[in-house]
Amino acid sequence: MSAPVLQVRNLCVHYETDAGPVKAAENVTFDLARSERMGLVGESGSGKSTTVLALLRMVTPPGRIRGGQVLLDGADLMALSPEQMRRMRGSAISLIPQAAMNSLNPVMRVRDHFYDTILAHDRTMSRAQLAAHTGELVEAVGLRPNVLRMYPHELSGGMKQRVCIAMGICLRPKVIIADEPTSALDVVVQRQVMETLGRIQRQLEASIILVGHDMGLMAQFVDKIGIMYAGRLVELGPVTEVFGLPLHPYTRLLINTLPSLDAKAVFKGIPGQTPSLLNAPAGCAFHERCPDAVGDCWKAQHVLTEVLPGRWVACPCHAGAAA
Amino acid sequence: MNATPLLEARNVTKVFASRGTIGARGTTTVAVNQASLAIHATPPSIVAIAGESGSGKTTLSRLLLGLISPTSGEVFYRGRPMEAIKGAERMAFRRDVQAIFQDPFEVYNPFYRVDHALEVPIRRFEPHKSAAERRALIEQALDVVGLRVDETLGRYPHQLSGGQRQRVMVARALMLNPSIIVADEPVSMVDASLRASILESLLNAHDQRDIAIIYITHDLTTAYQVCTSILMMYSGAMVEVGSVEPVIKDPLHPYTQLLVGSIPLPDPTRRWAAVQASSSAAGQHSTTQGCPYAPRCPQVMDICRTEAPPLYAVSANRAVACYLYRGAPAVATEDVSALYIGA
């Protein structure tokens, strides 16, 4: 087993507000192997977007990275200078942000978006080289080369999203982070875009972190899945195993309450609400809603531990549980 | 049996024309192309209007709500054409047909507390009620959707979570006992763990209070969960109509088949099948001739490109607009409403 391409250790991100710190991400720890697809799933406010922004050191005030290491091929991204980090972004680790298609510049042609990105990292490329490179990129995402001459408003939602994917990979990064890349798209286009993303990833032999809240999409796409709740990673493991036998009560509830095509009119939810990240309860963040909470859960902080090879969970009920 | 439907759209078409400027001609978009839908009172219908974005489902819902008028075809409320409904009758219609929209934040006026959204309908539709009676009605409605009054009333919209805001909207819709609720993607912007309770409230409203539901969505799974009948739309046209069980479990129209096959099932062992041979369409509403799905259809025939297929009744409560089924009898316009009577 080769060394993981990305190692995240105890990453903490807080938002400083007038009323105190909001702990958006606490002690997030995981590894990402080469050519691996990992999913980071959670509801709104779970900290998944904050975590990936922190990986790129793109957290803006009032948010601040309070601690932790992010090792990309051994180099700690947190220890780099701003200029060094800028060079890493896009070339070693890239982000396809949420609703990226809305952030395409409406007065620039598609090809100028690419030129901007590439030239920001490598000023030596000639126009001919740029044209050839971008031509290859758009073909790789399944678009015709005439797209390069178009303006963003002339493209459909799915096409714009694929342009954004192409921009995310144009410098051949080792790690691609896709934050809800298909949230505004319908199922058919979503499938096409995800299949494109998968194909690109395999060609580049890059790793992907897919951030989202759609468990169905995760099941279809990723190899490994991490579940986040209230700023913490509560479960991590291979996707078939996690879906087959979820260890954390939240994961279990999440999977059980998914609407399915197998039974009609069965409505199950998770009672209660996510706790405030501002005055986070001491102890396990899930204990108020947890059907399996035991005596200590309200005051003891559960740590993510490896209970089975490759299976991590932050819950004492399953520490040492057999499959 | 074939009583007057509560709300009916008969062959409605809606064309949006944007004004041109000097040097550029305006464009026309056919948002809805000859769609028909019928909501019955007994038993109360619970119909899904499903399709991608651009399918015309939202426009159809706006036509049914009387917020816009059709370019051709008519909308009937209890047998009366919508244009003829004015004044007091219009107010009665507004009270009787309520709506829930997709974005739980945009539906609130940020200047007011959420109480405003609940009080305005009572003030308009039941002006004789005293302040105490209004308050009682509001508290009862919140209770039905499982919200606590002390955690909800008196707050501004940004102080509540998305799920709470949407539940207040459901309470608002149920409050004055309408006959129909039009729910336009009510849970797509709500967290997964809260969707169930909102959808359950809708279903309870149907089962326990005989309220008909029109559920507009792109999510076939929840459409299957909630509804008994379904109308699949593509590019403004009706594609498949009928009982939700056969339409979803055994889709007949190539588009429905593509849609059902693209649903990301939350089961890593059942992954998407290999991509079919259909290409991606750069724009919708491109052709007005022939079947709108022809450019993408893997089973397209010559006739599909020249003439739009009618609805063929493949069974008593199922019809498909596809020449693949031309062996079955075509459905006449007046009989379309019968397709919506749940099996």
Add this chain to the structure above:
Amino acid sequence: MSRSWGYVRRNPLLLVGVAMFILLLLFWLIGPQVIDVTRARPISAMADQRPSAEMPLGSDSVGRELLPNLLVGSLYTFEIGLTAGLIGLVVGTILGFIAGYFGGVIDSFISTAADVALTIPALAVLVVIASVIKEVLNVRNLALIVAALSWMRPARTIRSQVLSMRERSYVEIARLSGMNDWQIIVQELLPNLLPYLAATLVGAVAGALLAAIGLEAMGLGPQTEPTLGMTIFWCNYYGALLRGMWWWWAPPIVAILYVFAALFAISSGLDELANPRLRRAR
């Protein structure tokens, strides 16, 4: 209350602007108690006197004492600006709402009228009108003239705000709740526009002040009331600059700068209030 204070601390411009205005208000309220405003009339004091202990700002060539002149003049000038600005805002807002909400022919009519009026060089028109009605030109009439040409920009900006607000979901919900168009305009749209209206008012007042002072400086203003602009005109007429009478021409200029600075500060502060995205994160 503490949250508003915390906000004000982060938005110093608004605080500064409001403070400047409060000072001005105090000047206008308390001033008449300690200063004899009758001495702002001509031939009340010895003419052409330098500032001294009895006349802190000296006097002008027709015997007006200049400190009372400043008090009375600044009040008049601001009155003109405020009246004209308010009328312009109210008329502009009503027209803007009607055009934006109802659209169609009404919108085309109002928008075209506003656009045409905007292209007319306002100062030129004002000069013509003012010269024609010179005899009856007092503070109130001047305000009305200026107001006639200051409704267009508010109408345009309110119209575009209403156009975007008209499509919001809460307006649709209001319609479904049985509200009619006027109720929607007044109850749903208007409250959300209040910060915007306040900012537009400030802009309208500033514009009106500028127009009024410009007219007056050319002599097209009230002959008997000593507004700031008229004071500048009289300075010119009597050659105060050449005669080195700084106590005559400096105070009105300082006063005008002060008022505009205060208006600018308030306008910037309100801008930040009305547009949450500009609010500076700590």
